Amino acid sequence: MGHIIAALSQKGGPGKSTIARAIATTYAKAGWDVKIADLDVKQSSTVDWHRRRLESQINPVIAVESFGTARRALKAAELHDLLVVDGAPHASEATVEVAKAADLVVIPTSLSLDDLNPAVLLARSLSEKHGIPVDRIAIALSKCGDSAVEIAEARDYLGQTPFHVLGGQIPEKTSFRRAQDAGLSIVECPHPSTRAKADEVVQAIIDRFEKIAL
Numbered sequence: 041m042g043h044i045i046a047a048l049s050q051k052g053g054p055g056k057s058t059i060a061r062a063i064a065t066t067y068a069k070a071g072w073d074v075k076i077a078d079l080d081v082k083q084s085s086t087v088d089w090h091r092r093r094l095e096s097q098i099n100p101v102i103a104v105e106s107f108g109t110a111r112r113a114l115k116a117a118e119l120h121d122l123l124v125v126d127g128a129p130h131a132s133e134a135t136v137e138v139a140k141a142a143d144l145v146v147i148p149t150s151l152s153l154d155d156l157n158p159a160v161l162l163a164r165s166l167s168e169k170h171g172i173p174v175d176r177i178a179i180a181l182s183k184c185g186d187s188a189v190e191i192a193e194a195r196d197y198l199g200q201t202p203f204h205v206l207g208g209q210i211p212e213k214t215s216f217r218r219a220q221d222a223g224l225s226i227v228e229c230p231h232p233s234t235r236a237k238a239d240e241v242v243q244a245i246i247d248r249f250e251k252i253a254l
């Protein structure tokens with residue numbers, strides 16, 4: 041059985057696909073056999089991203105497949121070193137099933153209470169209702185603005201929960217959007233200083249994953 045890292049959220053748009061692609065490309069670059077399971081069957085945005093990546097002949101090549109059910113996606117983990125699950129747009133039964141099987145669940149959130157609260161609610165539901173150990177749930181700050189105060193307040197807020205809050209934060213950047221439009225992940229963004237911010241968060245995810253799963 042291969043390892044599983046899942047990017048999941050309660051609501052749409054916080055950056056699941058963005059983070060899943062960054063994790064997958066980072067491990068693929070390190071020589072792992074990686075697949076992304078895209079559970080958003082309606083939009084299949086990571087399948088589309090993968091097509092753009094193939095058209096532009098970007099290396100490393102990673103496998104991306106769309107799955108209609110969590111069970112089918114999880115089965116694919118047997119065939120790879122790492123399955124990165126790019127979660128369904130809204131939390132569902134599939135979200136719980138994937139979270140139960142994952143070595144690490146990453147929940148991305150932006151900084152407003154409208155975003156932080158659903159992220160914490162999902163983490164609480166996974167741990168309290170579904171018995172997933174809190175140390176397997178990590179929260180990533182995503183689509184962040186420039187305000188250090190806002191970032192610090194979000195960290196304070198999340199610090200009152202039992203969940204691990206990952207180091208670094210992914211800034212909201214046009215160059216990240218454009219990188220993904222071109223089939224790149226945010227850790228392959230051509231602007232070094234912007235890319236470094238993405239690298240920091242992905243490294244925090246890797247550190248956490250390796251600490252609890254390897």
Ligand SMILES: Nc1ncnc2c1ncn2[C@@H]1O[C@H](COP(=O)(O)OP(=O)(O)O)[C@@H](O)[C@H]1O
Pocket residue numbers: 049052053054055056057058059085129182183184210211212213214216217220
């Ligand atoms: N850090 C970022 N900077 C700029 N745009 C971003 C960033 N993260 C995500 N986006 C954009 O926001 C939208 C939603 O992100 P996505 O990763 O697809 O979220 P989800 O998979 O959770 O719905 C996409 O258009 C994506 O390009």
Ligand SMILES: [Mg+2]
Pocket residue numbers: 056057058080085126127
């Ligand atoms: Mg998505």
